[in-house]
Amino acid sequence: MASTAHSHPTLKFDRLAIGLSGLCLVHCVATTVFVAMVASAGSMLGAPIFHEVGLSLAMLLGAVALGKGVIDHGFMMPSAVGGLGLGVMAGAMTLPHEGGQEAIYTMGGVMILALGHRLNAIAAD
Template sequence: MPLLATENGMLDRWAIWLSGLCIVHCLSGAVFFALAASAGGVLLDPVVHEVGLIIAIGFGVIAIGRGALQHGYMLPVSISSLGVGTMAGALSLPHGDMELVYTVVGVALLALGHDLNRRAYR
């Protein structure tokens, strides 16, 4: 059960790494889309974004939720919720600059929430 042990912030660290991978995905998707329509089409498939959001929500519920119950701080919950909401809102936008901006901001907020959650254990 070490993966779910949030006392040392392991799950939050994984979530922060996933947030970083999401940003790399978003930026590389935009670059590939600009360079080659076929490569961008694969990376910008809506299913990839929907599955990524589901994974982000899952990590958030487990890590941030358990953290809030253990340390009692609600700031990580608030920041993370804002991030997930921003990411979900970005799914409703057409592919382009604004979708990229909202997704990256949402992912950054979610990563910040996980970092605050991890620090709250100290």
């Protein structure tokens, strides 16, 4: 009996991870806008703790969802793409906070990670 897309555990993790990636993207854009508009709000949202916690959650959820996908469907490509996205996000944390370079690399990493989760969901289906 084929499993439905709504009940497959890998798909649930991937959908959650894609949602988290979207929230990260919104956070990056909002922070950039707030920094430009209101320095105090921007500095609060741009605090390193937000990035450290967000990256930790992304890595944990990515390891679970992408790792489970490899076990379930046996394809490494989604995990490799997602791992690249996480690596870009982690590398972005080493860049200076000023100038927007960190935000640009973080958003790129988030989009690559979301692609990895989408490929994982497609492979599991």
